[in-house]
Amino acid sequence: MDPEQPVEVAFFHGGLPCKALLGATEHRAVRIACLPGDLEPALLENLLQHRVETIEIDVGTHQTAHRRSVGRRRSSSALAALVRGLRDRGVRVGVVLTPGLPGTGHADALADAAWVAELAAVDFVRLQPALAWESTLSAQWVADGRWTPMTIAEAITTVEGMMDLLDASGVDVARVGLQPGADLAGTVSAGPVHPNLRSLVEYRRFRRRMRSVLALVPRRRAVELRVHPADLSWAKGQGNANIRSLRAELRLTGLSVRPDGDVARGAVVLGGKGSDPFR
Template sequence: MKAVTVPFFISHQGCPHACVFCDQRVISGSSGSLPSRQQISDTIDSWRSSAAGRPLDVAFFGGSFSALPEQVQDELLAPVQSFLESGVVRSVRVSTRPDCLDDATVRRLAGQGVSVIEIGVQSMDDDVLALSGRGHDAAASEAALRCIKEQGLAAGAQLMPGLPGDTPAAAFRSLERVIAAGADFVRFYPVVVLAGTPLARSYQAGEYRPLDLEQGIALCKQLLHRAMRGGIDVIRIGLQAGDGLNSATVLAGCWHPALGQLVRSELYFDLVRQIAAAVPDDAPFSVTCHPSRVSDVIGQKRRNLARLRPSGISVRVVPDDALLLEEVVVEYLGHCFKGNIITDLNYNISEV
């Protein structure tokens, strides 16, 4: 049974640096104040009542959890313990910086029920990290990921394609390195330029040019494809839409409230287009896919279908739960062609 995530935002708490791109309070819509013990207990109780029996995962997002004073960490985790013991809460997840973890810290967190640690890697290129004001190098991220894995916890890595000095090839190498270091899952957050940040000033001065939406989608689809081939879960693409992200706060960059769906949809478009190349231009055809992927095949505002047949010739999309999530079947006039995103698509990163 899929768990429900109970989020607690501790925006920028514990962070010893102010990175050029960062404004966690805008990103999360939270003031960044720490929740009290009672607030944590009450929030978990509230989510339990609406979870319809599903287990809960508690997550502390936004700040650098392990950089907080140990007493503060203990106070945040203490009210969760009874819920862990009763089985109401299945696991606890924290986010932190890679240079704020060591074996002793991971063991202490694991002893208090933490089973997942995400680290803000952002890039595995030391020049990109320096230009972004991260205050650590790529080796720190590799060491942190290995430390998490050695202690038996699940490790996550957050990557930010498009930072100053970054290139598509460098972003791809960053993903390869976190996979090699043992990451169990990743998030892709292509850069968004937020008003009031040092990055915004560089952008407004013409010194920095972020990926736009089209460029970000083209890069992220290839990163997603590589992760899929490596068996690595991609649990999010793009910042979550919220009250803090709007036309006043987002100056530029790759942002869309449904960016993940746009990226996945491109993979299905590329696969169907590749398979349908054998279909005569004047022939209607159908595409069969898993029911949960129908919207990805169709595309937002039916964009994929319009690109497949700009002449308006019929393209019918049919659900079939016997297919794998990554599979599609193209049929026309008794001919049938099957393809799989993971095994049948190939990309050249230089094309981005």
């Protein structure tokens, strides 16, 4: 390990670390993922004394009635106060949202994303569509017909809308989806499990943006679009599916997408540098 490289110590999925573990971090920056109920005032003060710079809060949903139905105690207003209080203390705040929880739907998920945006105190979000885990109450609810988790198609539509709202407010979406094995031990019995759910969402988002840019392009032309290099695979789509579908839909004689480091992440620009965009 490069001694000059900054090191961040992270604690996930195990509640708050004890004083001994925090002391062992030797004044390195610390990241913690926890439930809202873990952050009692005295415990929070101890965390801040040990250079805890980033706290990810597993909110699930901010809506009080839905939170109570899945055993979460804090109300929406209490959550907002917690998040703003952390930001006021100089903490980098992350929030985990879980669309598709029992009793919730697409509109509820969008309301959760809008709530995060309106707080103006969240640095990043993880979007983790709800899953039913084997041998848990969630799996029993599915078996009893009390809850039907989202399909992959439904998850794509819902996450797409949430990401649009969060992007517009400048909140970074750090990750989409939760992978059993890689993230947590256990077996999923129902729900939208996919090895790369984010890519499925981004393929659709870029296809929509590309269609909008191409809307005024004359038909029967060959067109070039530019995107940031990190967005190239999402813009093209799996197996160039976005290019093929848009070329056919818009009756273009050709459509290419090129990487350009001067283009902002998430943007689609018409035409090559210094050239006629139509050929």
